[in-house]
Amino acid sequence: MHLSKLVRTAATSSVLAVICVASLDNIAAHAQANPDTAKLPWSNRALSPDERADMVLGQMTLDEKIQMVHGAGWGVLRAGAPIPARSNFGAGFMAGIDRLGVPDINLADSAVGARMAAYQGRYATLLPSTLGAASSWDPDSAFLYGSVIGRELRALGFNMTIGGGVNITREPRNGRNFEYAGEDPILAGTMTGQLEKGVLSQHVMSDIKHYAFNDQETGRTKVNVLLDHKAMRESDLLAFEIAIGIANPSGVMCSYNLVEGSYACENDYLLNQVLKKDFKFKGWVLSDWSATHSTVKSALNGLDQEMPGDDNYFNAPLKKAVEDGKVPMARLDDMVRRILRSMFAAGVVDDPPVRTVVDPFRGRDDAQHIAEESIVLLKNSSGVLPLKASASNSIALIGSHADVGVLSGGGSAQVDAPGGDAANPHPGGAKWGDVVYFPSSPQKNIQAKSPRASVKYIDGTDTAAAANLAKSSTVAIVFVNQPMREDVDAASLSLPNNQDALVEAVAAANPNTIVVLETGGPVSMPWIEHVKGVIEMWYPGIGGAQALANILFGEVNPSGKLPVTFAQDDAQLPHPVVPGLEGVPASAPNREHKVNPFDLNYSEGAKVGYKWFEATNKQPLFPFGFGLSYTTYAYSGLTVDDAQRTVHFTVRNTGQREGTEIAEVYVALPSAAKENYQRLSAWQRVKLAPGESKDVTLTLHPLSLTVFNTETNGWQLLPGDYTVMAGPSSSVTPLKATLHVHP
Numbered sequence: 134m135h136l137s138k139l140v141r142t143a144a145t146s147s148v149l150a151v152i153c154v155a156s157l158d159n160i161a162a163h164a165q166a167n168p169d170t171a172k173l174p175w176s177n178r179a180l181s182p183d184e185r186a187d188m189v190l191g192q193m194t195l196d197e198k199i200q201m202v203h204g205a206g207w208g209v210l211r212a213g214a215p216i217p218a219r220s221n222f223g224a225g226f227m228a229g230i231d232r233l234g235v236p237d238i239n240l241a242d243s244a245v246g247a248r249m250a251a252y253q254g255r256y257a258t259l260l261p262s263t264l265g266a267a268s269s270w271d272p273d274s275a276f277l278y279g280s281v282i283g284r285e286l287r288a289l290g291f292n293m294t295i296g297g298g299v300n301i302t303r304e305p306r307n308g309r310n311f312e313y314a315g316e317d318p319i320l321a322g323t324m325t326g327q328l329e330k331g332v333l334s335q336h337v338m339s340d341i342k343h344y345a346f347n348d349q350e351t352g353r354t355k356v357n358v359l360l361d362h363k364a365m366r367e368s369d370l371l372a373f374e375i376a377i378g379i380a381n382p383s384g385v386m387c388s389y390n391l392v393e394g395s396y397a398c399e400n401d402y403l404l405n406q407v408l409k410k411d412f413k414f415k416g417w418v419l420s421d422w423s424a425t426h427s428t429v430k431s432a433l434n435g436l437d438q439e440m441p442g443d444d445n446y447f448n449a450p451l452k453k454a455v456e457d458g459k460v461p462m463a464r465l466d467d468m469v470r471r472i473l474r475s476m477f478a479a480g481v482v483d484d485p486p487v488r489t490v491v492d493p494f495r496g497r498d499d500a501q502h503i504a505e506e507s508i509v510l511l512k513n514s515s516g517v518l519p520l521k522a523s524a525s526n527s528i529a530l531i532g533s534h535a536d537v538g539v540l541s542g543g544g545s546a547q548v549d550a551p552g553g554d555a556a557n558p559h560p561g562g563a564k565w566g567d568v569v570y571f572p573s574s575p576q577k578n579i580q581a582k583s584p585r586a587s588v589k590y591i592d593g594t595d596t597a598a599a600a601n602l603a604k605s606s607t608v609a610i611v612f613v614n615q616p617m618r619e620d621v622d623a624a625s626l627s628l629p630n631n632q633d634a635l636v637e638a639v640a641a642a643n644p645n646t647i648v649v650l651e652t653g654g655p656v657s658m659p660w661i662e663h664v665k666g667v668i669e670m671w672y673p674g675i676g677g678a679q680a681l682a683n684i685l686f687g688e689v690n691p692s693g694k695l696p697v698t699f700a701q702d703d704a705q706l707p708h709p710v711v712p713g714l715e716g717v718p719a720s721a722p723n724r725e726h727k728v729n730p731f732d733l734n735y736s737e738g739a740k741v742g743y744k745w746f747e748a749t750n751k752q753p754l755f756p757f758g759f760g761l762s763y764t765t766y767a768y769s770g771l772t773v774d775d776a777q778r779t780v781h782f783t784v785r786n787t788g789q790r791e792g793t794e795i796a797e798v799y800v801a802l803p804s805a806a807k808e809n810y811q812r813l814s815a816w817q818r819v820k821l822a823p824g825e826s827k828d829v830t831l832t833l834h835p836l837s838l839t840v841f842n843t844e845t846n847g848w849q850l851l852p853g854d855y856t857v858m859a860g861p862s863s864s865v866t867p868l869k870a871t872l873h874v875h876p
C-alpha cells in the first residue's frame with residue numbers, strides 16, 4: 134500500500150495542468166466560501182472555542198456532520214487517485230462547510246519540515262530530525278522547531294500539521310525513530326509537546342502521533358502489542374500524556390497496530406478511557422492513513438475522523454449507523470464538536486493561512502541553530518577536536534556524499550530537497566524509498582573554515598583508495614550513514630553497506646580518524662577503540678554542514694546529549710531480533726510486510742532504554758544522556774526541598790572555553806515501587822563562561838515520582854525515601870541526596 138505512494142519532486146505536464154486548475158479553484162473557493170462569514174454569530178472572538186463550536190454544530194445537517202468526519206481520499210499520495218478540487222496537495226483533505234464558514238482542513242505531513250512542497254513547485258525547510266533536536270534537551274529549541282513548521286505550512290496554504298511523533302524508542306532499530314524524540318517519556322513528551330505548541334503559535338492545527346505502541350515498522354498493520362496497563366501508563370502512554378498536556382493538540386493520530394487484540398483506531402481503552410477520559414484530550418482522533426477498520430466499533434470506541442477517507446467506514450455507512458441508532462447522534466456530534474473547537478482554538482477560522490513565499494534564509498538559520506544544539510560529541514581522545522585552521526593541515530573527507538550534502542530521513546517525513554537530491558539524480562523526482570541528500574556540503578563548509586588547508590573528498594566505495602587518502606592526510610573524517618524511513622526497520626544496529634570495514638581501514642591508515650554519524654537512531658560501533666573522535670549529527674537538516682563545521686572547528690562548543698541509549702550490539706536489547714523478523718534473512722526483500730499477524734509481548738514492561746540497561750546490569754556503548762563538550766564541568770552541593778519537591782545544586786565550568794552543560798537529575802523510587810532502575814526527573818541547559826559557577830534549582834517532574842495504580846486508575850505517590858541524583862548523564866551522577874515523602 135505505502136510503497137505505491139508517490140513523492141514527487143518534479144511535476145509532469147499533466148500533473149501541472151491539474152495543479153493549475155485545482156489551484157485556481159482553491160483560490161476562488163476561499164474567496165467565495167462565505168462572503169458573510171464576519172456576520173455569522175460564531176465569528177465573535179470573545180466567545181470560547183467550545184461556545185463557538187456548539188453554535189456551528191447547532192446549525193449543521195446530518196450530511197454536513199458526516200462530511201467532516203472523513204477525508205476526501207488518498208489524493209496526491211496515491212498514483213491515479215483523484216485530487217479533491219480544493220485540496221492543497223497535502224497528505225489529507227477534509228472539505229469544509231462553506232455556508233457556515235467552516236474552512237477546509239488541509240493536512241500536511243511535516244514531521245521534520247513540510248512534505249511535498251515540490252508538488253507545488255515550492256520550497257520548505259528541512260529541519261534536523263526530531264530525534265536530533267531532542268538531543269538539545271532544549272524546550273525553547275523544540276518550540277522554535279514547531280514554529281518553523283507552522284510558519285511554513287501557513288505560507289504553503291496548509292492549516293494542519295500531521296507531524297508530532299512521540300513513540301518512544303522502545304525498538305532502537307525502528308525505521309521511524311528519527312521522527313520521534315527518544316526513549317524517555319518525560320523528555321520525549323516535553324520536547325514534542327513544546328514542538329506542537331510552536332506549530333499552534335502560528336495558527337496552524339497541531340497533531341500528536343502515532344497513538345499508540347507503533348514502536349516498530351515491521352508488521353505495523355498486523356502486530357498485536359501486549360503490555361500490562363501499569364507499564365503502558367509509565368512508558369509509551371506517559372510520553373503521550375505529557376505531550377498532550379503541554380500542547381493541547383488539535384488532533385491525535387491513532388496508529389496502524391493492534392493493542393490487546395483491538396486495532397488502535399477502535400480501541401476503547403486507548404481512545405475513550407485513557408486519551409479522552411484520563412488525559413482529558415479535547416481535540417479529535419484521526420486515523421492513520423487506512424488504519425480505520427470498522428464503522429460502529431470505531432465510532433463507539435473513540436475514533437472521530439477516518440483518514441484519508443476512502444475506506445468507506447465514516448461516510449455513508451456511518452450515516453446509516455446513526456440513522457439506525459447504532460451510533461448515537463450525540464456521538465457524531467461529539468466527533469464534529471471536537472474538530473470545530475480545535476479549529477477555533479488554533480485560530481484557523483479567524484486567521485486562515487495566507488500564501489506567501491517561504492523564507493528559505495530564515496528557515497535555514499533556524500535549522501542551523503537547532504542543529505548546533507543537536508549534534509552530540511561522543512568521543513574526543515587526545516584533544517583531536519576541535520580542529521585548528523592551518524595551512525599545514527590536510528583533511529581527508531570520506532564517504533556519505535560529504536562533498537555535496539547531508540542525509541535526510543525518508544517516508545512520509547521526507548522533505549523535498551531544493552534543486553533535487555544533491556547526491557543522486559532521480560529521474561522524474563525522488564520516490565518513496567529513495568535515499569535523499571540535501572545540498573548542505575560538509576566539504577565546502579570545512580574548507581571555508583580552513584581556507585589554506587587541503588580538503589579532499591573520496592566516496593569510500595573503494596576502501597583501499599580511502600585508506601590511501603587517509604594515510605597521506607593529517608586528519609581523516611569518515612562520514613557514515615544509516616538511511617531510515619517509514620515502513621522498514623533496520624536489520625540490526627550495525628551500519629549498513631560495509632561501513633564498519635571502511636572505518637576500520639581508515640582508522641588503521643590514520644591515527645587521527647574522526648567518525649561523523651548521520652544515523653536515524655542508535656548504531657553499534659565495533660571500531661570505537663580505533664578512532665579518536667566520534668560525532669553524532671543525526672540527519673542534521675539544511676543547515677547541517679554549517680553546524681558541523683562550526684562544531685568541528687570549535688566555533689560552537691558541542692552541548693547535545695543522547696536522548697537514546699546506544700547499545701553495544703543487538704544482543705543487549707530486550708528483543709535481540711526485531712520482533713516479527715525472527716528467522717527471516719536480513720536480505721529478504723520487503724520482509725517487514727511479509728510477516729504474518731503476531732503478538733508482540735513487551736515483556737520488558739516500562740523498562741525502556743536506560744531503564745532496561747540498568748535493570749539488567751548491562752553496559753551500553755554510550756548511555757542515555759551522554760555527550761561531551763570542549764570544556765569540562767563540575768557538580769556540587771545537591772540539596773533537596775521535601776515540601777517543594779525541588780532540588781538545588783551548582784555547576785561550574787572547570788575548563789577554558791565557554792559552554793552549555795545539560796545538567797540532569799534522576800530519581801530512584803522507594804523500595805515499595807519495586808523498581809530496579811532510575812528515572813529522569815528534571816534537567817536544565819546551563820550556559821557557563823570559563824571558571825563560572827551557576828546555582829541551579831529544578832522542580833522534580835511530578836510524574837517522575839509516581840507509579841500508576843491500576844486499581845484506582847490513578848497516579849500514586851508512594852511514601853518513603855527517594856534517591857535523587859544529579860550529574861552529566863544517566864550513568865554518571867556524582868551528587869546524591871534523599872527526598873522524603875511522608876505518608
Ligand code: BGC
Nearest residue numbers: 135224242295342421422545
Ligand atoms: C504514516 C503517517 C502519515 C500518513 C500520511 C502513514 O503511512 O504512518 O505518519 O502521516 O501516512 O502520509
